[in-house]
Amino acid sequence: MAQNVEKIKDHAELFQQPEYQELFKSKKESFEGMPASDEVARVAEWTKTWEYREKNFAREALTVNPAKACQPLGAILAAVGFESTLPFVHGSQGCVAYFRTHFTRHFKEPFNAVSSSMTEDAAVFGGLKNMIDGLANAYALYKPKMIAVCTTCMAEVIGDDLGAFITNSKKAGSIPEDFPVPYAHTPSFVGSHITGYDNMMKGILTNLTEGKKKETTNSTINFIPGFETYMGNLRELKRLTSLLGVNATILADNEEYLDSPNTGEYEMYHGGTPLDVAAESINAEQTIALQAYSTAKTREYIATEWGQKTSVIRPWGIKGTDQFLMALSEATGNPIPRELEVERGRVVDAMTDTQAWLHGKRAALYGDPDLVLGLLQFLLEMGVEPVHVLVTNSNPTFEEEAKALLAASPYGRSATVWGGKDLWHMRSLLFTEPVDFLIGNSYAKYLWRDTGTPLVRIGYPIFDRHHLHRYSTIGYSGALNLLNWIANTVLDELDRNTIVPAKTDISYDLIR
Numbered sequence: 001m002a003q004n005v006e007k008i009k010d011h012a013e014l015f016q017q018p019e020y021q022e023l024f025k026s027k028k029e030s031f032e033g034m035p036a037s038d039e040v041a042r043v044a045e046w047t048k049t050w051e052y053r054e055k056n057f058a059r060e061a062l063t064v065n066p067a068k069a070c071q072p073l074g075a076i077l078a079a080v081g082f083e084s085t086l087p088f089v090h091g092s093q094g095c096v097a098y099f100r101t102h103f104t105r106h107f108k109e110p111f112n113a114v115s116s117s118m119t120e121d122a123a124v125f126g127g128l129k130n131m132i133d134g135l136a137n138a139y140a141l142y143k144p145k146m147i148a149v150c151t152t153c154m155a156e157v158i159g160d161d162l163g164a165f166i167t168n169s170k171k172a173g174s175i176p177e178d179f180p181v182p183y184a185h186t187p188s189f190v191g192s193h194i195t196g197y198d199n200m201m202k203g204i205l206t207n208l209t210e211g212k213k214k215e216t217t218n219s220t221i222n223f224i225p226g227f228e229t230y231m232g233n234l235r236e237l238k239r240l241t242s243l244l245g246v247n248a249t250i251l252a253d254n255e256e257y258l259d260s261p262n263t264g265e266y267e268m269y270h271g272g273t274p275l276d277v278a279a280e281s282i283n284a285e286q287t288i289a290l291q292a293y294s295t296a297k298t299r300e301y302i303a304t305e306w307g308q309k310t311s312v313i314r315p316w317g318i319k320g321t322d323q324f325l326m327a328l329s330e331a332t333g334n335p336i337p338r339e340l341e342v343e344r345g346r347v348v349d350a351m352t353d354t355q356a357w358l359h360g361k362r363a364a365l366y367g368d369p370d371l372v373l374g375l376l377q378f379l380l381e382m383g384v385e386p387v388h389v390l391v392t393n394s395n396p397t398f399e400e401e402a403k404a405l406l407a408a409s410p411y412g413r414s415a416t417v418w419g420g421k422d423l424w425h426m427r428s429l430l431f432t433e434p435v436d437f438l439i440g441n442s443y444a445k446y447l448w449r450d451t452g453t454p455l456v457r458i459g460y461p462i463f464d465r466h467h468l469h470r471y472s473t474i475g476y477s478g479a480l481n482l483l484n485w486i487a488n489t490v491l492d493e494l495d496r497n498t499i500v501p502a503k504t505d506i507s508y509d510l511i512r
Contacts, residue, residue: 053428057421064424065443067366068393070188071196072150073099074227074294076113078200079148081252083272086144087113088134090127090160091152095188106229106461107258107469112268114138118154127155131165135181136174142268145275147175149183150200156187180275182207192393194294194368197227202298205251206305208275209282213306220247220284221331222308224298226291226370229460231259232472232481237290240315240475243337244328249273249281259470282306286331288313290474291370293398315474316374317381317482318348324475340476347476347483351382354487357512359383361490365439366390366426367459369398374473375439375458376405376412378482386415388429394419423447437489454493456486 014020028034046052076087076099089096096115103111114137116122116130138147149162162183170177184199201224223237234255241248256271281287286309287302289295299310315324321344325336362385365375369391379386389402399419406412418425423443430438430451438444441459448455462468472478491512498507 047428048431050432053432056425056428063422066392066422067390067440067443068192068368069102070193071186071191071199072096072152072188073102074193074195074197075148075150075184075186075200076111077103077193077227077229077254078197078204078252079150080111080257081250081254081272082146082148082204082278083274084143084145084269085272086138086142086147088138088147088149089113089115089152090131090134090149090155090162090165091115091118092154093117095152095154102461103258105463107231108466109258109260111258112142114142116155123154123158126158127160128165128168131160132169132172132174135166135169139175139179144269146180146182146204148200148204149181150186150196151184152186153188156185156189180207192368194227194291194370194393197294198297201252201295202301205278205281205298206301208279209306212279212282214283216283217285218280218283220249220280221328222249222251222281222284222287222302224251224287224289224291224295226289226294227368227460228254228290230469230471230473231255232470233290233474233478236472236475236477240325240340241328243340244325244332245334246328246332249277249284251278251281251287282308284308286310288327290314293369293393293395314370314374314377315478317378317479318344318351318476319381320374320377321475321479343476347480350480350483354483355382357487357490360385361437362387362435363437363439364388364390364426364430364435364453366392366423366444367440368393369395369402371459373398373402373405375482376402378479380405380409380411382483382486383411384486385411387433387435388418388426389415390418390421390423390426390429392420392422427451437486437493439486454489456489458482458485 034040072089072095076089079085079087089099093115096113100111100113114134116127116134118127118130122130135147149166151160151162162185166181166183169175175181182204184203186196186199225234225237228234234250234253237250250273253271253273260270287299289299289310289312292312302308303310313324313327315321325340329336360383363379364387365372372389372391376386386406391398399417402417406415427447427450430447430453435453437454437456438447439456439458441461442457442463444455445464447453457465457468458473471481473482495508498504
């Protein structure tokens with residue numbers, strides 16, 4: 001029978017049709033062995049209680065939906081920030097396919113990375129042959145200027161030595177002897193994506209700057225964004241440093257790669273920090289990191305091996321941006337331009353306009369350590385009261401810093417920092433101690449569905465909304481974006497709660 005293309009249904013509508021609903025019902029009854037619906041409802045209600053929360057927080061051997069990813073994901077993000085660089089993952093093909101997909105879903109851009117395609121035989125005999133063949137193929141087919149190698153669990157468990165493997169690959173003629181192949185061991189079973197970013201950044205800078213140290217500096221300042229997934233932040237960083245007259249080197253600049261223009265012509269490698277510029281970073285005046293916990297090893301390496309001053313400044317909110325600009329002004333001797341003073345005033349005015357809607361609101365948030373600290377800086381400036389602060393990839397230093405920041409504000413003193421916890425823990429927190437809104441990535445939509453807590457999508461990954469990664473969250477412009485997203489989520493929820501005609505719509509106001 002001929003198909004009518006006019007009646008093709010999207011999956012969101014298709015699976016609501018009676019035949020599919022009947023299929024799902026039969027599947028539950030015949031195959032899933034579901035308990036009776038009243039028992040399911042009883043247990044579901046029990047998971048909302050303090051009794052269940054205590055059991056939930058007592059678990060030790062199980063993690064449910066952690067708010068982190070594994071090391072190689074961060075490593076390949078660092079790699080694509082350098083000119084014509086191809087990430088090479090020494091491990092199975094399935095792992096690198098996952099990493100590519102994860103970034104493509106967030107950035108809505110193709111993400112290139114290859115693997116050594118290790119299988120069972122490599123797991124037994126080692127992956128040297130895979131490395132030799134893989135590097136040769138990658139070099140010949142994709143013509144990169146640099147190949148950055150990291151590892152997955154398989155390679156780490158069997159103990160493959162990347163340094164030796166790369167040396168042997170060069171001896172075998174896979175790639176030229178002088179071709180740059182930085183590497184980082186990135187076992188997925190320890191650390192997280194921010195650890196992998198740090199390891200790869202250190203590996204790349206170690207490789208590119210070897211033998212490049214000079215007696216004098218080159219009057220530049222290095223900026224390391226960290227595990228940054230908002231391309232608007234890289235653009236904002238470039239704008240601010242340009243306005244201050246800073247001779248800036250961004251390590252690594254993946255802005256154009258992950259937000260590339262459609263010009264009608266295919267390019268495999270977009271933008272990136274030029275390799276010769278990155279090599280000269282060893283001779284910069286200083287290095288400023290915008291994140292601390294995704295750059296810890298890199299900063300230690302720069303300070304000890306390069307003998308270079310390093311610092312961390314998070315330009316989030318008004319105070320953080322002020323500190324960042326004043327540091328640049330001091331470093332260059334250039335005044336902060338009038339343009340930025342006016343911009344600051346506009347944002348302060350906007351915050352004043354909106355503060356009545358956010359002052360005293362209770363919030364929950366989760367994410368990477370530096371993201372959470374930046375958000376806390378902004379929330380406290382607005383008089384929002386953080387209640388639940390959850391970071392899966394936490395560490396004691398972060399927790400001390402977060403607690404000190406919260407204790408310094410009257411709005412932060414009722415907050416609890418939950419280090420090492422996951423999103424199933426957050427679910428219990430939201431049921432037992434409700435808040436006015438939740439800040440998190442796309443995975444938080446399940447918390448919104450279960451608990452009814454309004455969701456502000458900030459973080460990584462954002463899979464289910466488009467273009468948020470193109471905006472900034474840093475600088476004065478970023479503060480305005482944060483204000484917009486948070487305040488309008490609160491107002492949207494107010495409208496949803498006052499929308500029933502002749503019942504709640506007495507407060508369904510036109511003007512807020």
